[in-house]
Amino acid sequence: MRIQLLVLTIVLLIGGTMSTTFANTPSSSTERPAIVLVAFGTSVDEARKVFDFIDTQAHQRYPDDDIQWAFTSQIIINKLKQRGITTHTVAEVVADLRARGVDKIAFQSLHVVPGQEHHSILKADTEGLQVAFGDALMTSNADIEATIAALAPEINANQDTIVVAHGNDHHPEFNVQLEKFATAIEARYPKLTVASVEGTPGISSLETVKARQPAQVHFVPLMIVAGDHIMNDVLGDEEDSWKNIIQAPLTSCSRSLGWNPAILAIYFDHLDRALAELTGETR
Secondary structure (H helix, E strand, C coil), rough: CCCCCEEEEEEEEECCCCEEEEECCCCCCEEEEEEEEEEHHHHHHHHHHHHHHHHHHHHCCCCCCCCEEECHHHHHHHHHCCCCCCCHHHHHHHHHHHHCCCEEEEEHHHHHCCCCHHHHHHHCCCCCEEEECCCCCCCHHHHHHHHHHHHHHHHCCEEEEEEEECCCCCCHHHHHHHHHHHHHHHHCCCEEEEEECCCCCCCCCCHHHHHCCCCCCEECCCCCCCCCCHHHHHCCCCEEEEHHHHHCCCEEEECCHHHCCHHHHHHHHHHHHHHHHHHHCCC
């Protein structure tokens, strides 16, 4: 996202994991839009390191712009606060920018589909501000195709592979893009299946994979962060973890989407369009 020197200081804490604090530099309405990267968040320290990587990639793409972070999970924010790690909600970041006189903000969702968490960004109180919103990763059919292409290096067509999605139990309408993605990528890779922790497509396909008695199963997280769901629901030692349901002798797992530069390029393309709405400039 493109913006002119606004005002946030990114502070790295605990082995490179990110915490944010606000600076006190005043801003002018003539400056470029502030960029706010918005993710769900995670309380797993090792998984949180991906935010530092994304932040570095964002600064390389937008070297002259101010980049701030916000998170949509209040539960995660509260957990981190108890450990002395400060992160901010979208409302807090907007309030801080408004107080400094910033009048243009480009938000970039780091969510995978335009689901419940993504839509919470659109509901932010931005009255009196000029704002634009970058799409979630898989918003259009073209995005789905680009995502499949970005995942290609993680997939061995001859190996049983399970793409791990999140899904939504309570709002099936938010699973539509995920279902389209599953249909498209499964047609391309016959030994690949998409399963989700919640909602559809669910985990019924795990029994199909188990029935093939594979020698090895590879998991590919369709999540920006490989946090609790990957560590416990998928790879955990509990009897009902995906790994133990399938019972393959060998199990492997790719890194999360946030470590994939081709995936980040899709997000940044979306951010470019949001910035263009506010500035009239194109990259």
